[in-house]
Amino acid sequence: MPNASYIVLIPLLPLAGFALLGLFGRRYIKGFAGVLGTSFVLVSTALALYVAWQYFSISLPQGHFKQTVPLNLNWLTFSPGLSIDMSIILDPISVMMIVVVTLISLLVHTFSLGYMKGETRYATYYAFLNLFTFSMLGLVLSGNLFETYIFWELVGCSSFLLIGFYFDRPTAVAAAKKAFIVTRFADLGFLVGILILSFHADTLDIHTLIQRLTQPGPQLTNITTASFLGISALSWGLVLVFVGGAGKSAMFPLHIWLPDAMEGPTPVSALIHAATMVVAGVYLVARLYPVYAHAGPAVLQVVLYVGALSALLAAIIACTQTDIKRVLAYSTMSQIGYMMFALGAHGYTASMFHLFTHAFFKALLFLCAGVIIHRVHSNEMKDMGALRKLLPLTHACFLIACLAISGIPPFSGFFSKEDILLAAWNSNKLVYAVGLFTSGLTAFYMFRLYFSVFWGRPTHEAGAHPGHHPETPFTEKLPLVILALGALSAGWIPFSRFVTADGKPEPAHGVSVFAIAPVALALIGIATAAYLYRKETERPQRAAAAFKGFYQFAYHKFYIDEVYTFITKKIIFNGIGRPAAWIDKNIVDGLMNLLATITARIAAGIKGIQSGKVQDYTLYFFAGIVGLAVLFIYLYT
Amino acid sequence: MNQVPLTHILIVSTALFFIGMYGLFTRRNLITMLMSIELILNSVNINFIAFNRYLYPQRLEGVFFTLFVIAIAAAEAAVAIAIIINLYRNFHSIDVETADEMKF
Numbered sequence: 001m002p003n004a005s006y007i008v009l010i011p012l013l014p015l016a017g018f019a020l021l022g023l024f025g026r027r028y029i030k031g032f033a034g035v036l037g038t039s040f041v042l043v044s045t046a047l048a049l050y051v052a053w054q055y056f057s058i059s060l061p062q063g064h065f066k067q068t069v070p071l072n073l074n075w076l077t078f079s080p081g082l083s084i085d086m087s088i089i090l091d092p093i094s095v096m097m098i099v100v101v102t103l104i105s106l107l108v109h110t111f112s113l114g115y116m117k118g119e120t121r122y123a124t125y126y127a128f129l130n131l132f133t134f135s136m137l138g139l140v141l142s143g144n145l146f147e148t149y150i151f152w153e154l155v156g157c158s159s160f161l162l163i164g165f166y167f168d169r170p171t172a173v174a175a176a177k178k179a180f181i182v183t184r185f186a187d188l189g190f191l192v193g194i195l196i197l198s199f200h201a202d203t204l205d206i207h208t209l210i211q212r213l214t215q216p217g218p219q220l221t222n223i224t225t226a227s228f229l230g231i232s233a234l235s236w237g238l239v240l241v242f243v244g245g246a247g248k249s250a251m252f253p254l255h256i257w258l259p260d261a262m263e264g265p266t267p268v269s270a271l272i273h274a275a276t277m278v279v280a281g282v283y284l285v286a287r288l289y290p291v292y293a294h295a296g297p298a299v300l301q302v303v304l305y306v307g308a309l310s311a312l313l314a315a316i317i318a319c320t321q322t323d324i325k326r327v328l329a330y331s332t333m334s335q336i337g338y339m340m341f342a343l344g345a346h347g348y349t350a351s352m353f354h355l356f357t358h359a360f361f362k363a364l365l366f367l368c369a370g371v372i373i374h375r376v377h378s379n380e381m382k383d384m385g386a387l388r389k390l391l392p393l394t395h396a397c398f399l400i401a402c403l404a405i406s407g408i409p410p411f412s413g414f415f416s417k418e419d420i421l422l423a424a425w426n427s428n429k430l431v432y433a434v435g436l437f438t439s440g441l442t443a444f445y446m447f448r449l450y451f452s453v454f455w456g457r458p459t460h461e462a463g464a465h466p467g468h469h470p471e472t473p474f475t476e477k478l479p480l481v482i483l484a485l486g487a488l489s490a491g492w493i494p495f496s497r498f499v500t501a502d503g504k505p506e507p508a509h510g511v512s513v514f515a516i517a518p519v520a521l522a523l524i525g526i527a528t529a530a531y532l533y534r535k536e537t538e539r540p541q542r543a544a545a546a547f548k549g550f551y552q553f554a555y556h557k558f559y560i561d562e563v564y565t566f567i568t569k570k571i572i573f574n575g576i577g578r579p580a581a582w583i584d585k586n587i588v589d590g591l592m593n594l595l596a597t598i599t600a601r602i603a604a605g606i607k608g609i610q611s612g613k614v615q616d617y618t619l620y621f622f623a624g625i626v627g628l629a630v631l632f633i634y635l636y637t
Numbered sequence: 638m639n640q641v642p643l644t645h646i647l648i649v650s651t652a653l654f655f656i657g658m659y660g661l662f663t664r665r666n667l668i669t670m671l672m673s674i675e676l677i678l679n680s681v682n683i684n685f686i687a688f689n690r691y692l693y694p695q696r697l698e699g700v701f702f703t704l705f706v707i708a709i710a711a712a713e714a715a716v717a718i719a720i721i722i723n724l725y726r727n728f729h730s731i732d733v734e735t736a737d738e739m740k741f
Binding site: 610611612613614615618619622 | 658661662670733734736737738739740
């Protein structure tokens, strides 16, 4: 098995980069802060690829991929069994995740070299990116549930810092706060879930926890018999952990932070809010998947329906949005919904496969959006048009990514989406129907975006200075090309050979007739989008008018933000906040003020004793002596 | 020979003590207050000597105490006069009422 010492370096190198750039970046090494930060991640990526190669090639002869813990540092021990350790877990999904995280992070770092050039907080930006990379790697590698939680919060924190990177824009500040608060609510569920599971399993170590909660024993009996409101403690714990994952992965109804998080720099959206951090929730459920699968169907049903609902809802909203990054954000949410319901439908491999391919094409879409936004200086789709001549490379990459996400063979998304739909078909026909419909919608809204941006009428902003600057610097082109290659070819990886729920390799099943329906739907979606948006016409308006009420409903994101505002402002503020504030102001503060007033009054009364006159002091002194004398005489006679 | 009774000496020392006390509280001039303190110290000295002489004639502790008190009184006078001079420099007066700044 691989030696632990260099696996530790994979997360620690970005941490070193963060410390170096955070402490000295702004003053001393501003000029090459980007190169420095990127090189740390480059070394991490190389190590991660080496670990993956070693893991998948060397441990195969044992028949299946084992979960191993190559490093375990005892940190906080509560009782002999229960301790918070800093440990590293290696199993197929964590190895897959470190490859994805380091690779996407490296490409985003490289892309940002050109994209963020000239920013005043250039070094700080790289410090934050490094911090995020460290936290995300720690999260996927952690072998202790509480360690996972620590890194989970660190990831949230670096996401907060990067969303609010342009902190002079009030919208960015509000978005950062919103993301932080919403995910914190969800993390409360995660924490309570951890406490329930670890209390009953009597361990925080993930490997042991999975063993104890899936194999018959005192712990399993204990957790299934303990119940609250008629639901067993095991189900409660797992559902609460899922709530944490749903918050981070922007599942309905905790998704409201993700579209607003697009206020951050676009490469950040590519890294954090598309490819890596938002899939942490999926990863968490996958990490504890044996327990979920063993706990009976009810909990997985929750995962299944929440995932399917989120996928459908987000796809509908994405069809109506006009901001390019928001469309991509809702598409991310929709695709994560796919991964979630795949897990709920026992499609462990399919879910992880989609996570893998999605990371490539979604990061590619966001980076292309970054190039477009820089060119057009606007996020609005109406300011874009006919860009295919101006940005040929970006056009090609964007097209590849759109085809991949729509599930057109032979692009990567096709293969993973097939697996997911197959898993859904085998598990729940309703969810299969939702997934099928959503895949059609996905093709429609992605090509709506594609045609509005690259075809149609050239706009003033885009056409104003053709050839004014070259398309993009080399550091931006390279990541686009690499990601496009990934989006093209990632689907051909025989994923089920490597990643399965029990570690036993399965042969990859080939393409079947089953694939006809989703591909046909996707083609219909693309054709519709081409009909409506390829040329500047009145057709989109007429189409929107045909669904007037529903269109408005979806355009306003189903008024979910408004519902939250109503609940917080009208109900929580008036029902809980105001009375609590009244009690605080009048009763708690009142008691304190009373004490202070009494003290002040007494002080005012007796401060005259300290007059500053020597003779007064002498008098008190003698009075004291006389008093003592009287006391002594009284006591001793 | 007829000895003076102890009571007479104690009356003298008590009188001296209260004269000093009266001076300390009524005078505003720091020099006079210092003199009053010397009176109080001397009344204590008389007490020491008298009790030593009348109660324990063969021992010498009272006498030694008196010597110590005299020595300390001398040192105290030096310190007090230094303080008074500094006060005078700051306030241009040695009236104790003017130096009442050490208050709330």
